[in-house]
Structures are given as C-alpha cells and as structure tokens.
Amino acid sequence: MELRCPFCGIRAVSEFNFRSVAPERKEQPASALVYERVNNPDCSLEYWQHVEGCRAWLLITRNPSSGRVDDVRFLVHEA
Amino acid sequence: MTGYQRYSAWSLLKAAMTPQTPWRRMWPRSDPKDRYEVVIVGAGGHGLATAYYLAREHGISRICVLDRSIVGYGNVGRNTTVVRSNYLLPQNHYFYEDSLRRWESLSAELNFNVMYSPRGVIELATSDDEMNRSAQRGNAMRLAGIDAALLDRRQLAAFAPEVDLDYPRRYPIIGGLLQRRGGTVRHDAVAWGYARAAAVHGVEIVENCAVTGLHVAGGVALGVETERGTIRAERIVFAVAGHTGAIGHLLGMRLPIETHLLQAAVTEPVKPFLNTVLVYGYAHTEVYLSQSDRGGVVMGGSLDGFPSYTREGQWSRLEQVVQGAVALLPQMAGLKLLRHWAGTNDMTMDGSPIIDRFGYENVFLNGGWCYGGFKAIPASGAACARFVATGTAPDLIRPYRLSRFHSGHVLDERGMGPFPALQ
Numbered sequence: 001m002e003l004r005c006p007f008c009g010i011r012a013v014s015e016f017n018f019r020s021v022a023p024e025r026k027e028q029p030a031s032a033l034v035y036e037r038v039n040n041p042d043c044s045l046e047y048w049q050h051v052e053g054c055r056a057w058l059l060i061t062r063n064p065s066s067g068r069v070d071d072v073r074f075l076v077h078e079a
Numbered sequence: 080m081t082g083y084q085r086y087s088a089w090s091l092l093k094a095a096m097t098p099q100t101p102w103r104r105m106w107p108r109s110d111p112k113d114r115y116e117v118v119i120v121g122a123g124g125h126g127l128a129t130a131y132y133l134a135r136e137h138g139i140s141r142i143c144v145l146d147r148s149i150v151g152y153g154n155v156g157r158n159t160t161v162v163r164s165n166y167l168l169p170q171n172h173y174f175y176e177d178s179l180r181r182w183e184s185l186s187a188e189l190n191f192n193v194m195y196s197p198r199g200v201i202e203l204a205t206s207d208d209e210m211n212r213s214a215q216r217g218n219a220m221r222l223a224g225i226d227a228a229l230l231d232r233r234q235l236a237a238f239a240p241e242v243d244l245d246y247p248r249r250y251p252i253i254g255g256l257l258q259r260r261g262g263t264v265r266h267d268a269v270a271w272g273y274a275r276a277a278a279v280h281g282v283e284i285v286e287n288c289a290v291t292g293l294h295v296a297g298g299v300a301l302g303v304e305t306e307r308g309t310i311r312a313e314r315i316v317f318a319v320a321g322h323t324g325a326i327g328h329l330l331g332m333r334l335p336i337e338t339h340l341l342q343a344a345v346t347e348p349v350k351p352f353l354n355t356v357l358v359y360g361y362a363h364t365e366v367y368l369s370q371s372d373r374g375g376v377v378m379g380g381s382l383d384g385f386p387s388y389t390r391e392g393q394w395s396r397l398e399q400v401v402q403g404a405v406a407l408l409p410q411m412a413g414l415k416l417l418r419h420w421a422g423t424n425d426m427t428m429d430g431s432p433i434i435d436r437f438g439y440e441n442v443f444l445n446g447g448w449c450y451g452g453f454k455a456i457p458a459s460g461a462a463c464a465r466f467v468a469t470g471t472a473p474d475l476i477r478p479y480r481l482s483r484f485h486s487g488h489v490l491d492e493r494g495m496g497p498f499p500a501l502q
Contacts, residue, residue: 001393014395018385018500021337034497035428035484036333039324041388048385064338067389 001067006074007054015052022047022059041065047075083279086190105271106278111285111310115143117467118303118312120290120326122146124155124453125445126318127273127284128460129467134280136461137468142282143312145305147289151270154320157422158453159343159367159379161356163200163261164225167216168492170478171431175451176225177475178458182264185457191272193264194372200261200356201230201239203407205250209360213256220258228257241353241408248406250361262356263369269456293330293442300439314467316443321388321423323433323446332438334447335428335484337499340383341450342392344400344419348374352410359407366403375417378404382424382450384500392421424450426499431490434463434472435481443467444481449502 001013022045023033042065048058061071084090084103094101117133119126122144133139146152162182164175186192204210210229217227228234231254236244244252274284294302294309302311319326327334353370360366368378380400383393397419405412427433427447432455437444445463448455462476472480483489495501 012395013393020498021386029485031485031487032333035335037324037335037337038333039328039336039338041322041325041328041338044386046385064386065388067387067391 001069003048003060003069004072005050005053005056005058006072007056008050011050011053015050016058017049017051019047019049021045043070083275086192105275106284109143109283109285111143111145111288111305111307112283113309114141114302114311116141116312117143117314117316118310119144119316119318120303121153121318121320122150122274122284122286123153123318123320124269124273124456125320125448125459125463126316127270127277128456129316129318129445129463130282131273131277131280132461132464133468134277134282137464139468140281142277143310144277144282144284145288145290145303145310146284146286149286150274150284151267154422154424154452155270155456156267157343157420158266158450159369159377160263160266160371160453161200161261161367161369162195162264162454163258163356164454165200165202165216165220165227165256165258165261166492167219168490169219169223170490171492172220172223172225174458174475174479175454176223178455179260181457181461182454183260185272189272189276191268191275193268193272195264196262196372197260198262198355198369199238199257199259200358201235201255201257202358202360203235203252203255205252205361207253210254213254217256226259228259230255230257239355239357241410242357243409246409252359263371264453265372266453269453273456273460295439300442314441314443316445316463316467317437318445318463320446320448320452321425323425323444325388330438335433335481335497336425336447337386338388339385339424339426339499340387340390340392340421341379341424342383342397342400342419342421343377343379344397345371345375345377345417346411346414347417349376349414350374353408357407359403361403364399364403366400366407368404368407376404376411376414382426382500382502383421388423390421390423392419424448426502428484428497428499429489429491430493430495430499430502432459432479433481434459434466434476434479437481449499
C-alpha cells in the first residue's frame with residue numbers, strides 16, 4: 001500500500017504512522033470520546049503522521065474494507 | 080448419536096483395512112428453518128463452542144449457527160495455534176487458566192483429537208527491566224495457582240537448546256518466563272471438533288448464509304435477517320470476531336473496538352528442531368514462533384498498525400516478523416516461506432474481550448478477542464453458553480462487560496491506553 005503525501009508525493013505506507021481514528025465532532029461523554037468508535041467498514045477518517053518523511057500530520061479518508069485511500073490532506077488546526 | 084461415527088484407535092485401524100473410505104461427513108449440511116431457540120452468528124471457535132455447551136450443558140435443542148462463509152474460514156483457522164494463561168491481571172489469568180484446563184481434556188470430551196501439545200511457552204527477556212516485569216507476572220500467576228517459572232540464562236539454555244544464546248544479537252537474550260503447560264493446539268481440529276460435537280447434540284450449522292441485520296419490532300429483537308430470509312430466535316449471539324465493529328455499525332451501536340490486521344506465516348516443512356513456543360519482543364516489535372507437527376515453523380508478530388478488513392497484510396510487517404525470527408533462530412535463515420496470510424482482529428481499547436448483552440435483553444455479544452481469541456475458545460464457549468442459557472453472567476466473565484469502559488474498570492493488561500494499534 002502507498003499513500004500520497006501532499007508534500008512528498010507517493011510513498012510506501014511503512015513511512016507513515018497511524019495515530020487514531022478521528023473522533024466525531026459532537027457532544028458526547030468523555031468516555032465515549034476516548035473509547036467508542038463508529039466502525040463504518042466502508043469509510044474511516046483517520047489521523048496519520050508522515051514520520052519517516054516530512055513529519056506532517058495528515059487527515060486520511062480510507063475504505064478499510066477495500067483498502068482504497070480516498071483522500072490525504074494536511075491537517076490544519078482550526079482555531 | 081445415531082448417524083455419527085465414534086472415533087477410536089479401533090475405528091482408525093478398521094478404516095485402514097477398508098478398501099473404500101468409511102468416513103462420513105462430520106456434520107450434515109443444513110438449510111435454515113424459520114425459528115430457533117438460539118441463533119448464533121459466526122461459525123468460528125467461539126460460536127461453535129457456545130453452541131456446543133448450550134446443547135450439552137444446558138439442554139437447549141433448537142440451536143442454529145450461521146456463517147457467511149464456511150466453518151473454519153475466519154480467525155479460528157488463521158491464528159498461530161498458541162494456548163497459554165500467562166496473564167498479569169487476575170481477571171485475565173483466572174479466565175485463561177479456566178480455558179487452559181479445558182484444553183487439557185478437550186480431545187477426550189469432543190472425541191476428536193485437537194492435538195493439544197503442552198510444549199511450554201517462553202517469553203524471552205532482553206533486559207533487566209523485562210526480567211523484572213516477567214518476575215512480577217510470574218509471581219502474580221503463581222499466587223493464583225498457575226504454573227510459571229522465571230528462567231535465567233543457564234536454565235533457558237537447558238530448556239531451549241535450539242536458541243543459541245551466544246549468537247551476537249542486537250537485543251541479547253538474558254532469560255525468560257516459562258509456562259510449562261502452555262503450548263499449541265491444532266486450530267482447524269478445534270473448529271471441526273466443536274462443529275461435529277455440536278451437531279451430535281442436535282445443533283444445526285448453516286454455512287454460506289450471511290446475516291444482514293437484526294429483525295426488530297417494537298424495540299424487541301425477534302430474530303435475524305439473512306440472505307436466505309428472516310430467522311426468528313428467542314436469543315441471538317454474535318460471535319463474529321474481526322467483524323464485531325462492523326456489526327456494531329450495522330446495528331447503530333458504537334463499540335470500543337477497532338479492527339486491525341494481524342499476519343502469520345509458515346515456512347516449508349523441516350525435521351523437528353524447535354520443541355517449544357518462543358516469544359521474542361524487542362524494540363517496538365515482536366515475533367512468536369513454534370514448529371507445527373507437519374514441520375513448518377509457524378510465526379506471527381505485531382498488528383499491521385491501522386484499521387482494515389481486507390485480510391491483506393503489509394509487506395513491511397511480514398519482513399519485520401521474518402527478521403525477528405532469523406535474529407532469534409539464525410538456523411532458519413535458509414528456510415523458504417510456504418504461505419503467509421492475515422486475519423482481522425477485533426481490537427478493544429484495553430486489549431481484553433467483551434462478553435455482554437448487546438443493545439437488547441436477548442441479544443449477546445461475544446467478541447473483542449483482540450489476538451487472544453483462539454486460546455480462549457473453550458472457556459469463552461462455556462461461560463457464554465451459561466450466560467445465554469441462564470441470563471446471568473458467570474463470575475469468570477463479569478469483568479468483560481461492556482460498561483467497564485464507562486465505569487473506569489478497564490482491563491489494560493499491557494498498560495497501553497486506548498490505542499488498539501499498539502496493543
């Protein structure tokens with residue numbers, strides 16, 4: 001599997017670290033925010049980091065059932 | 080028992096003398112009926128064991144086990160066959176010890192040789208810190224009456240002479256924690272043995288029949304929707320291993336689970352040279368290996384590192400596993416890999432399983448086994464069956480309730496925090 005880093009181009013997935021599934025932005029108890037996952041088998045929104053490249057934090061949209069990567073974008077913090 | 084063959088040394092001898100094979104199908108092909116007392120989703124180790132104990136111990140006769148594929152296609156046929164009970168937390172080591180005791184007598188109970196081989200499991204240590212942690216875990220086990228022995232370098236050399244301790248490794252081995260009664264069990268035989276024994280007690284096994292949803296009316300679960308129509312059931316059990324998270328999504332429930340891939344590989348068969356199960360963890364990875372009765376070295380390592388249902392492992396992880404194996408046993412360097420594969424693991428946020436009610440009073444979840452599901456099968460099946468039959472969870476599985484994540488009673492065996500990719 002390969003990922004297209006917005007800065008470094010197409011690189012092997014072993015250069016990247018998966019950090020976590022992105023939590024949904026809605027009001028919920030802290031325990032749910034920490035522990036519960038949506039587990040949609042067709043779409044997963046995740047935080048990754050290009051640790052062996054530019055070290056940018058990335059927001060990746062993938063289909064965990066097919067392995068297809070739909071979107072890789074630079075993670076910009078919203079104020 | 081009519082229609083079923085009882086296996087024995089005599090039946091084997093008689094069959095060897097018979098020109099045509101006298102062996103019959105071990106369980107009949109079934110078509111689903113309209114209604115059952117209990118429907119179990121998932122004909123893997125946990126589903127079949129639950130069905131078997133429900134029928135045998137609790138006298139429930141109308142049970143159906145559904146699977147979207149065939150018996151043994153999922154994780155029960157994809158693991159690295161290791162059984163052990165060397166856990167630190169009391170909730171875990173009592174549960175897994177119950178399982179290990181059941182493994183010891185399972186072949187006789189099922190009348191099917193599951194090839195339990197108590198060859199010992201050694202978790203190797205590469206630093207003083209690891210030796211301290213091994214001593215702590217070994218002591219916790221011994222306080223619970225479970226066998227554990229801390230081996231120093233000399234004792235290790237005597238117990239596992241196949242490991243050359245003088246070989247120059249980046250992470251030298253200084254000792255290890257041995258559980259003598261741990262070992263391996265032939266995984267396919269477990270699926271077939273439980274399937275056959277369940278069928279003997281009247282359980283129907285329906286293969287190639289995917290469940291597409293729960294049949295709910297007025298807030299009550301009445302059965303399951305399948306590719307072959309609605310099947311009504313008084314009680315429903317989900318034992319779907321790596322697809323537990325997806326079932327949660329299907330039913331609109333968020334579970335403390337992520338699904339990750341775990342790879343395993345086996346080498347070409349060679350003459351016996353490895354007489355124990357070795358676990359070698361170093362830096363941020365690990366490898367565990369054993370030699371099968373066929374002669375292949377079976378090995379596995381860490382998770383692939385990100386959620387996936389694809390059953391296609393990453394090459395880089397396989398490379399790491401093989402590197403670890405060769406660092407541990409350099410005599411393996413010339414071996415060829417025969418096969419490698421991946422399984423989907425329902426990783427929970429604390430690394431411990433979940434057996435609990437699932438949204439409805441009569442719907443049960445048996446899942447979240449992470450990569451420890453195989454060794455748990457007999458204890459899980461027996462406890463889950465009692466839970467389903469009586470409506471009360473036995474003490475052994477009470478710690479595995481779903482609410483522990485909200486009440487703060489997580490069972491984080493490895494102290495990793497809510498990061499399943501690192502468990």
